[in-house]
Amino acid sequence: MSLKYALLGLINYQPMTGYDLKNIFDSSVNYFWTASTSQIYRDLAELERNGFVTFHIEPQKGRPDKKIYAITETGKSAFTEWLNQFPLNPIVPIRSDFLVRVFFGSHIRPEELKFQFQKFIKVKREELVLMEQALRAHKNCPSGNAEKESIEHPDHFFWHLTAKMGYLSAKAELEWAQMCLEEYENYLKTQANSSQLYPDGL
Protein backbone atom coordinates (compact mmCIF):
# COMPACT_ATOMS: atom_id res chain seq x y z
CA MET A 1 0.00 0.00 0.00
CA SER A 2 2.89 2.37 0.64
CA LEU A 3 3.42 3.37 -2.96
CA LYS A 4 -0.07 4.81 -3.36
CA TYR A 5 0.34 6.85 -0.21
CA ALA A 6 3.83 7.98 -1.11
CA LEU A 7 2.41 9.28 -4.40
CA LEU A 8 -0.43 10.98 -2.53
CA GLY A 9 2.04 12.59 -0.14
CA LEU A 10 4.15 13.99 -2.95
CA ILE A 11 1.12 15.29 -4.85
CA ASN A 12 0.08 16.89 -1.57
CA TYR A 13 3.17 19.14 -1.78
CA GLN A 14 2.07 20.39 -5.16
CA PRO A 15 0.09 19.17 -8.19
CA MET A 16 2.20 17.20 -10.63
CA THR A 17 2.30 14.64 -13.43
CA GLY A 18 3.22 10.96 -13.41
CA TYR A 19 6.41 11.91 -15.16
CA ASP A 20 7.33 14.35 -12.38
CA LEU A 21 6.66 11.67 -9.80
CA LYS A 22 8.87 9.19 -11.59
CA ASN A 23 11.69 11.72 -11.56
CA ILE A 24 11.30 12.29 -7.84
CA PHE A 25 11.44 8.56 -7.21
CA ASP A 26 14.53 8.12 -9.34
CA SER A 27 16.44 11.12 -8.11
CA SER A 28 15.60 11.74 -4.50
CA VAL A 29 13.53 9.20 -2.60
CA ASN A 30 14.93 6.01 -4.13
CA TYR A 31 16.79 5.13 -0.92
CA PHE A 32 13.49 4.25 0.73
CA TRP A 33 11.18 3.38 -2.16
CA THR A 34 11.55 2.59 -5.82
CA ALA A 35 8.81 2.50 -8.45
CA SER A 36 8.57 1.81 -12.15
CA THR A 37 6.76 4.03 -14.61
CA SER A 38 4.03 1.49 -15.27
CA GLN A 39 3.34 1.15 -11.57
CA ILE A 40 3.08 4.90 -11.08
CA TYR A 41 0.62 5.38 -13.93
CA ARG A 42 -1.44 2.40 -12.79
CA ASP A 43 -1.62 3.62 -9.20
CA LEU A 44 -2.42 7.18 -10.24
CA ALA A 45 -5.40 5.85 -12.18
CA GLU A 46 -6.54 3.98 -9.09
CA LEU A 47 -6.09 6.96 -6.80
CA GLU A 48 -8.26 8.86 -9.24
CA ARG A 49 -10.93 6.14 -9.25
CA ASN A 50 -10.92 6.27 -5.44
CA GLY A 51 -11.46 10.03 -5.50
CA PHE A 52 -8.14 10.72 -3.74
CA VAL A 53 -6.84 12.82 -6.62
CA THR A 54 -8.25 14.67 -9.60
CA PHE A 55 -6.46 15.79 -12.73
CA HIS A 56 -6.69 18.46 -15.35
CA ILE A 57 -5.19 18.24 -18.78
CA GLU A 58 -2.65 20.72 -20.03
CA PRO A 59 -2.57 20.45 -23.81
CA GLN A 60 0.81 20.32 -25.49
CA LYS A 61 1.98 20.20 -29.05
CA GLY A 62 4.37 17.57 -30.33
CA ARG A 63 4.13 15.47 -27.16
CA PRO A 64 1.38 13.85 -25.08
CA ASP A 65 -0.80 16.23 -23.11
CA LYS A 66 0.16 16.66 -19.48
CA LYS A 67 -2.14 15.15 -16.88
CA ILE A 68 -1.60 17.21 -13.78
CA TYR A 69 -2.81 15.48 -10.67
CA ALA A 70 -3.94 17.32 -7.54
CA ILE A 71 -4.96 15.94 -4.17
CA THR A 72 -8.59 16.17 -3.00
CA GLU A 73 -9.89 16.69 0.53
CA THR A 74 -10.75 12.97 0.67
CA GLY A 75 -7.22 12.21 -0.45
CA LYS A 76 -5.74 14.45 2.25
CA SER A 77 -7.64 12.77 5.03
CA ALA A 78 -6.90 9.28 3.69
CA PHE A 79 -3.23 10.26 3.59
CA THR A 80 -2.97 11.52 7.17
CA GLU A 81 -5.00 8.57 8.40
CA TRP A 82 -2.61 6.14 6.75
CA LEU A 83 0.41 8.03 8.05
CA ASN A 84 -0.78 7.88 11.63
CA GLN A 85 -1.41 4.15 11.52
CA PHE A 86 1.95 2.46 11.70
CA PRO A 87 2.18 -1.28 11.05
CA LEU A 88 2.40 -3.38 14.21
CA ASN A 89 6.02 -4.32 13.76
CA PRO A 90 8.47 -2.06 12.00
CA ILE A 91 10.28 -4.77 10.07
CA VAL A 92 11.63 -4.08 6.63
CA PRO A 93 11.55 -7.15 4.41
CA ILE A 94 14.95 -7.31 2.76
CA ARG A 95 15.64 -8.98 -0.55
CA SER A 96 19.22 -8.74 -1.62
CA ASP A 97 20.12 -10.68 -4.71
CA PHE A 98 23.76 -9.82 -4.07
CA LEU A 99 23.77 -11.27 -0.55
CA VAL A 100 22.09 -14.48 -1.72
CA ARG A 101 24.97 -15.02 -4.12
CA VAL A 102 27.61 -14.22 -1.50
CA PHE A 103 25.96 -16.71 0.86
CA PHE A 104 26.56 -19.46 -1.69
CA GLY A 105 29.93 -17.97 -2.61
CA SER A 106 31.87 -21.22 -2.61
CA HIS A 107 30.15 -22.14 -5.88
CA ILE A 108 31.24 -18.92 -7.60
CA ARG A 109 34.45 -18.67 -9.58
CA PRO A 110 36.89 -16.72 -7.40
CA GLU A 111 37.79 -14.25 -10.14
CA GLU A 112 34.11 -13.58 -10.76
CA LEU A 113 33.35 -13.04 -7.09
CA LYS A 114 36.31 -10.72 -6.61
CA PHE A 115 35.19 -8.75 -9.65
CA GLN A 116 31.65 -8.49 -8.29
CA PHE A 117 32.87 -7.22 -4.92
CA GLN A 118 34.93 -4.61 -6.74
CA LYS A 119 31.96 -3.56 -8.83
CA PHE A 120 29.77 -3.36 -5.74
CA ILE A 121 32.36 -1.16 -4.03
CA LYS A 122 32.55 1.13 -7.06
CA VAL A 123 28.77 1.54 -7.32
CA LYS A 124 28.37 2.14 -3.59
CA ARG A 125 31.20 4.66 -3.56
CA GLU A 126 29.46 6.66 -6.27
CA GLU A 127 26.16 6.40 -4.46
CA LEU A 128 27.80 7.60 -1.26
CA VAL A 129 29.30 10.66 -2.93
CA LEU A 130 25.86 11.67 -4.19
CA MET A 131 24.33 11.17 -0.76
CA GLU A 132 27.06 13.22 0.91
CA GLN A 133 26.48 16.06 -1.53
CA ALA A 134 22.74 15.88 -0.95
CA LEU A 135 23.17 16.03 2.80
CA ARG A 136 25.63 18.92 2.65
CA ALA A 137 23.79 20.97 0.08
CA HIS A 138 20.39 20.41 1.69
CA LYS A 139 19.25 19.13 -1.67
CA ASN A 140 17.30 16.30 -0.11
CA CYS A 141 13.92 17.78 -0.84
CA PRO A 142 11.62 15.87 -3.18
CA SER A 143 12.31 18.17 -6.11
CA GLY A 144 16.04 17.81 -5.71
CA ASN A 145 16.77 21.51 -5.92
CA ALA A 146 16.49 23.28 -2.63
CA GLU A 147 18.46 26.27 -3.91
CA LYS A 148 15.48 27.25 -6.04
CA GLU A 149 13.37 27.63 -2.93
CA SER A 150 14.05 30.81 -1.05
CA ILE A 151 12.52 29.68 2.26
CA GLU A 152 13.23 26.32 3.84
CA HIS A 153 10.32 23.94 3.48
CA PRO A 154 8.64 23.03 6.82
CA ASP A 155 9.15 19.33 6.09
CA HIS A 156 12.87 19.78 5.52
CA PHE A 157 13.73 18.39 8.93
CA PHE A 158 12.07 15.05 8.10
CA TRP A 159 13.53 14.82 4.61
CA HIS A 160 16.91 15.24 6.20
CA LEU A 161 16.33 12.37 8.63
CA THR A 162 15.49 9.93 5.83
CA ALA A 163 18.37 11.14 3.67
CA LYS A 164 20.66 10.46 6.61
CA MET A 165 19.51 6.84 6.71
CA GLY A 166 20.20 6.53 2.99
CA TYR A 167 23.69 7.83 3.62
CA LEU A 168 24.33 5.53 6.59
CA SER A 169 23.11 2.47 4.68
CA ALA A 170 25.30 3.19 1.71
CA LYS A 171 28.27 3.78 4.03
CA ALA A 172 27.69 0.51 5.90
CA GLU A 173 27.38 -1.44 2.67
CA LEU A 174 30.54 0.10 1.26
CA GLU A 175 32.57 -0.70 4.36
CA TRP A 176 31.17 -4.21 4.41
CA ALA A 177 32.14 -4.88 0.80
CA GLN A 178 35.63 -3.53 1.35
CA MET A 179 36.03 -5.86 4.32
CA CYS A 180 34.65 -8.75 2.24
CA LEU A 181 37.12 -8.23 -0.57
CA GLU A 182 40.04 -8.10 1.84
CA GLU A 183 38.96 -11.17 3.79
CA TYR A 184 38.13 -13.06 0.63
CA GLU A 185 41.61 -12.51 -0.77
CA ASN A 186 43.13 -13.83 2.45
CA TYR A 187 40.73 -16.74 2.38
CA LEU A 188 41.77 -17.64 -1.16
CA LYS A 189 45.42 -17.67 -0.11
CA THR A 190 44.78 -20.05 2.77
CA GLN A 191 42.66 -22.23 0.48
CA ALA A 192 45.47 -22.33 -2.08
CA ASN A 193 47.95 -23.37 0.62
CA SER A 194 45.78 -26.23 1.78
CA SER A 195 45.54 -27.17 -1.92
CA GLN A 196 41.80 -27.65 -1.86
CA LEU A 197 39.85 -27.76 -5.09
CA TYR A 198 36.91 -25.46 -5.70
CA PRO A 199 33.51 -27.17 -5.56
CA ASP A 200 31.78 -28.20 -8.74
CA GLY A 201 35.07 -28.27 -10.54
CA LEU A 202 35.14 -24.54 -11.17
Add this chain to the structure above:
Amino acid sequence: MSLKYALLGLINYQPMTGYDLKNIFDSSVNYFWTASTSQIYRDLAELERNGFVTFHIEPQKGRPDKKIYAITETGKSAFTEWLNQFPLNPIVPIRSDFLVRVFFGSHIRPEELKFQFQKFIKVKREELVLMEQALRAHKNCPSGNAEKESIEHPDHFFWHLTAKMGYLSAKAELEWAQMCLEEYENYLKTQANSSQLYPDGL
Protein backbone atom coordinates in the same frame (compact mmCIF):
# COMPACT_ATOMS: atom_id res chain seq x y z
CA MET B 1 14.04 -15.31 -9.45
CA SER B 2 16.25 -15.33 -6.38
CA LEU B 3 13.86 -17.19 -4.11
CA LYS B 4 13.79 -20.28 -6.32
CA TYR B 5 17.56 -20.36 -6.45
CA ALA B 6 17.94 -19.70 -2.75
CA LEU B 7 15.67 -22.71 -2.13
CA LEU B 8 17.71 -24.78 -4.57
CA GLY B 9 20.92 -23.76 -2.85
CA LEU B 10 19.64 -24.76 0.56
CA ILE B 11 18.32 -28.09 -0.71
CA ASN B 12 21.74 -28.57 -2.25
CA TYR B 13 23.22 -28.71 1.27
CA GLN B 14 20.92 -31.55 2.18
CA PRO B 15 17.45 -32.86 1.27
CA MET B 16 14.67 -31.21 3.24
CA THR B 17 10.98 -30.31 3.43
CA GLY B 18 9.17 -27.05 2.76
CA TYR B 19 8.70 -26.73 6.47
CA ASP B 20 12.44 -26.99 7.08
CA LEU B 21 13.07 -24.34 4.46
CA LYS B 22 10.57 -21.99 6.06
CA ASN B 23 12.38 -22.37 9.38
CA ILE B 24 15.72 -21.56 7.79
CA PHE B 25 14.26 -18.44 6.22
CA ASP B 26 12.73 -17.28 9.48
CA SER B 27 15.64 -18.02 11.73
CA SER B 28 18.84 -17.54 9.84
CA VAL B 29 18.77 -16.01 6.38
CA ASN B 30 16.00 -13.47 6.91
CA TYR B 31 18.47 -10.57 6.86
CA PHE B 32 18.87 -11.04 3.12
CA TRP B 33 15.67 -12.73 1.99
CA THR B 34 12.25 -13.37 3.45
CA ALA B 35 9.62 -15.78 2.19
CA SER B 36 6.13 -16.83 3.19
CA THR B 37 5.00 -20.43 3.51
CA SER B 38 2.69 -20.21 0.52
CA GLN B 39 5.48 -18.90 -1.66
CA ILE B 40 7.86 -21.66 -0.62
CA TYR B 41 5.38 -24.44 -1.36
CA ARG B 42 4.44 -22.85 -4.68
CA ASP B 43 8.04 -22.47 -5.78
CA LEU B 44 8.97 -25.98 -4.66
CA ALA B 45 6.20 -27.31 -6.89
CA GLU B 46 7.60 -25.31 -9.77
CA LEU B 47 11.17 -26.43 -9.16
CA GLU B 48 9.84 -29.96 -9.27
CA ARG B 49 7.99 -29.33 -12.54
CA ASN B 50 11.23 -27.97 -13.99
CA GLY B 51 13.11 -31.09 -12.96
CA PHE B 52 15.43 -29.16 -10.62
CA VAL B 53 14.35 -31.17 -7.58
CA THR B 54 12.66 -34.47 -6.87
CA PHE B 55 10.91 -35.57 -3.72
CA HIS B 56 10.12 -38.72 -1.82
CA ILE B 57 7.36 -39.08 0.70
CA GLU B 58 8.00 -40.06 4.28
CA PRO B 59 4.71 -41.29 5.75
CA GLN B 60 3.75 -40.02 9.18
CA LYS B 61 0.89 -40.70 11.53
CA GLY B 62 -1.19 -37.92 13.00
CA ARG B 63 0.25 -35.26 10.70
CA PRO B 64 0.74 -34.70 6.96
CA ASP B 65 3.33 -36.91 5.31
CA LYS B 66 6.72 -35.31 4.82
CA LYS B 67 7.74 -34.40 1.29
CA ILE B 68 11.50 -34.46 1.31
CA TYR B 69 12.99 -32.58 -1.60
CA ALA B 70 16.39 -33.37 -3.06
CA ILE B 71 18.31 -31.56 -5.80
CA THR B 72 18.88 -33.21 -9.18
CA GLU B 73 21.92 -32.94 -11.45
CA THR B 74 19.93 -30.55 -13.66
CA GLY B 75 19.13 -28.52 -10.56
CA LYS B 76 22.76 -28.38 -9.54
CA SER B 77 23.93 -27.06 -12.87
CA ALA B 78 21.04 -24.56 -13.07
CA PHE B 79 22.02 -23.35 -9.61
CA THR B 80 25.71 -22.78 -10.30
CA GLU B 81 24.88 -21.18 -13.63
CA TRP B 82 22.54 -18.72 -11.93
CA LEU B 83 25.08 -18.02 -9.19
CA ASN B 84 27.80 -17.16 -11.65
CA GLN B 85 25.65 -14.73 -13.58
CA PHE B 86 25.38 -11.60 -11.51
CA PRO B 87 22.88 -8.92 -12.54
CA LEU B 88 24.40 -6.00 -14.40
CA ASN B 89 24.06 -3.53 -11.57
CA PRO B 90 24.16 -4.59 -7.96
CA ILE B 91 21.36 -2.33 -6.74
CA VAL B 92 19.05 -3.49 -4.00
CA PRO B 93 15.53 -2.09 -4.39
CA ILE B 94 14.60 -0.78 -0.97
CA ARG B 95 11.04 -0.45 0.27
CA SER B 96 10.82 0.87 3.77
CA ASP B 97 7.35 1.62 5.01
CA PHE B 98 8.87 3.17 8.12
CA LEU B 99 11.03 5.62 6.16
CA VAL B 100 8.10 6.69 3.98
CA ARG B 101 6.25 7.70 7.11
CA VAL B 102 9.23 9.53 8.58
CA PHE B 103 9.62 11.43 5.32
CA PHE B 104 6.12 12.83 5.76
CA GLY B 105 6.62 13.15 9.51
CA SER B 106 5.16 16.64 9.85
CA HIS B 107 1.70 15.12 9.37
CA ILE B 108 2.16 12.63 12.19
CA ARG B 109 1.09 13.39 15.76
CA PRO B 110 4.32 14.08 17.68
CA GLU B 111 3.47 11.64 20.47
CA GLU B 112 2.81 8.92 17.90
CA LEU B 113 6.02 9.54 16.01
CA LYS B 114 8.09 9.57 19.21
CA PHE B 115 6.45 6.31 20.24
CA GLN B 116 7.22 4.76 16.86
CA PHE B 117 10.87 5.76 17.03
CA GLN B 118 11.06 4.19 20.49
CA LYS B 119 9.46 1.00 19.23
CA PHE B 120 11.79 0.88 16.26
CA ILE B 121 14.77 1.28 18.60
CA LYS B 122 13.51 -1.51 20.83
CA VAL B 123 12.96 -3.95 17.95
CA LYS B 124 16.32 -3.15 16.37
CA ARG B 125 18.11 -3.52 19.69
CA GLU B 126 16.66 -7.02 20.11
CA GLU B 127 17.55 -7.87 16.52
CA LEU B 128 21.09 -6.66 17.10
CA VAL B 129 21.55 -8.81 20.21
CA LEU B 130 20.54 -11.89 18.22
CA MET B 131 22.90 -11.00 15.41
CA GLU B 132 25.78 -10.43 17.81
CA GLN B 133 25.19 -13.81 19.40
CA ALA B 134 25.03 -15.46 16.00
CA LEU B 135 28.30 -13.89 14.92
CA ARG B 136 30.09 -14.77 18.17
CA ALA B 137 28.78 -18.33 18.44
CA HIS B 138 29.33 -19.08 14.76
CA LYS B 139 25.71 -20.05 14.64
CA ASN B 140 25.17 -18.38 11.31
CA CYS B 141 24.88 -21.56 9.35
CA PRO B 142 21.57 -22.26 7.61
CA SER B 143 20.45 -24.74 10.23
CA GLY B 144 21.14 -22.33 13.04
CA ASN B 145 23.05 -24.81 15.18
CA ALA B 146 26.68 -25.00 14.33
CA GLU B 147 27.51 -26.70 17.63
CA LYS B 148 25.83 -29.84 16.34
CA GLU B 149 28.30 -30.05 13.50
CA SER B 150 31.68 -31.36 14.56
CA ILE B 151 33.61 -30.02 11.56
CA GLU B 152 33.21 -26.52 10.23
CA HIS B 153 31.22 -26.42 7.02
CA PRO B 154 33.26 -25.35 3.95
CA ASP B 155 30.75 -22.57 3.24
CA HIS B 156 31.06 -21.15 6.74
CA PHE B 157 33.29 -18.32 5.56
CA PHE B 158 30.56 -17.03 3.21
CA TRP B 159 27.75 -17.43 5.73
CA HIS B 160 29.80 -15.31 8.08
CA LEU B 161 30.20 -12.53 5.51
CA THR B 162 26.45 -12.23 4.97
CA ALA B 163 25.71 -12.43 8.68
CA LYS B 164 28.13 -9.57 9.17
CA MET B 165 26.12 -7.42 6.76
CA GLY B 166 22.96 -8.25 8.68
CA TYR B 167 24.68 -7.13 11.86
CA LEU B 168 26.03 -3.91 10.32
CA SER B 169 22.61 -2.99 8.86
CA ALA B 170 20.85 -3.51 12.15
CA LYS B 171 23.53 -1.48 13.92
CA ALA B 172 23.26 1.39 11.44
CA GLU B 173 19.49 1.43 11.71
CA LEU B 174 19.60 1.43 15.49
CA GLU B 175 22.05 4.31 15.65
CA TRP B 176 20.01 6.23 13.10
CA ALA B 177 16.79 5.84 15.07
CA GLN B 178 18.48 6.91 18.30
CA MET B 179 19.74 10.01 16.55
CA CYS B 180 16.28 10.63 15.09
CA LEU B 181 14.59 10.49 18.46
CA GLU B 182 17.08 12.88 19.99
CA GLU B 183 16.91 15.37 17.14
CA TYR B 184 13.14 15.11 16.96
CA GLU B 185 12.78 16.02 20.62
CA ASN B 186 14.97 19.08 20.11
CA TYR B 187 13.00 19.95 17.00
CA LEU B 188 9.73 19.80 18.90
CA LYS B 189 11.12 22.19 21.52
CA THR B 190 12.14 24.74 18.91
CA GLN B 191 8.75 24.35 17.21
CA ALA B 192 6.99 24.94 20.52
CA ASN B 193 9.01 28.11 21.07
CA SER B 194 8.11 29.51 17.69
CA SER B 195 4.50 28.64 18.61
CA GLN B 196 3.72 27.00 15.30
CA LEU B 197 0.70 24.77 14.92
CA TYR B 198 1.01 21.25 13.61
CA PRO B 199 -0.29 20.79 10.07
CA ASP B 200 -3.72 19.36 9.45
CA GLY B 201 -4.81 20.48 12.88
CA LEU B 202 -3.35 17.45 14.62
Add this chain to the structure above:
DNA sequence: GAATTCATGTAACTTGTTACATGATTTA
Protein backbone atom coordinates in the same frame (compact mmCIF):
# COMPACT_ATOMS: atom_id res chain seq x y z
C1' DG C 1 23.34 12.71 -36.53
C1' DA C 2 22.76 10.41 -32.11
C1' DA C 3 21.28 10.41 -27.59
C1' DT C 4 18.51 12.26 -24.10
C1' DT C 5 14.42 14.47 -22.41
C1' DC C 6 9.61 14.98 -22.38
C1' DA C 7 5.10 12.52 -21.72
C1' DT C 8 1.76 9.24 -22.12
C1' DG C 9 0.49 4.58 -21.30
C1' DT C 10 -1.01 -1.06 -22.07
C1' DA C 11 -0.40 -6.11 -21.64
C1' DA C 12 1.49 -10.06 -19.96
C1' DC C 13 3.83 -11.97 -16.53
C1' DT C 14 6.12 -12.88 -12.00
C1' DT C 15 6.50 -12.30 -7.27
C1' DG C 16 4.75 -11.46 -2.70
C1' DT C 17 0.76 -11.13 0.79
C1' DT C 18 -3.28 -12.49 3.31
C1' DA C 19 -6.81 -15.36 4.56
C1' DC C 20 -8.29 -19.82 4.91
C1' DA C 21 -8.19 -25.04 5.93
C1' DT C 22 -6.78 -29.31 8.73
C1' DG C 23 -5.48 -31.65 12.90
C1' DA C 24 -2.56 -34.61 16.02
C1' DT C 25 1.43 -33.98 19.27
C1' DT C 26 4.18 -31.80 22.41
C1' DT C 27 5.47 -28.34 25.78
C1' DA C 28 4.50 -24.87 29.36
Add this chain to the structure above:
DNA sequence: TAAATCATGTAACAAGTTACATGAATTC
Protein backbone atom coordinates in the same frame (compact mmCIF):
# COMPACT_ATOMS: atom_id res chain seq x y z
C1' DT D 1 -5.86 -26.28 29.29
C1' DA D 2 -3.78 -23.20 26.28
C1' DA D 3 -0.16 -22.40 23.15
C1' DA D 4 3.36 -23.81 20.23
C1' DT D 5 5.22 -27.18 17.03
C1' DC D 6 4.83 -30.13 13.21
C1' DA D 7 3.37 -30.44 8.28
C1' DT D 8 0.78 -29.93 4.36
C1' DG D 9 -1.23 -26.79 1.19
C1' DT D 10 -5.11 -23.60 -1.90
C1' DA D 11 -7.35 -19.32 -3.52
C1' DA D 12 -7.72 -14.70 -4.20
C1' DC D 13 -5.54 -10.68 -4.41
C1' DA D 14 -1.93 -6.93 -4.47
C1' DA D 15 2.36 -5.31 -5.93
C1' DG D 16 6.32 -5.26 -8.90
C1' DT D 17 8.80 -6.27 -13.48
C1' DT D 18 9.58 -6.43 -18.38
C1' DA D 19 8.54 -5.67 -22.90
C1' DC D 20 6.22 -2.98 -26.00
C1' DA D 21 4.33 1.37 -28.32
C1' DT D 22 4.54 6.42 -29.90
C1' DG D 23 6.97 10.50 -31.39
C1' DA D 24 8.39 15.50 -31.31
C1' DA D 25 11.87 18.59 -29.14
C1' DT D 26 16.10 19.40 -27.39
C1' DT D 27 20.91 18.92 -26.33
C1' DC D 28 25.54 17.10 -27.38
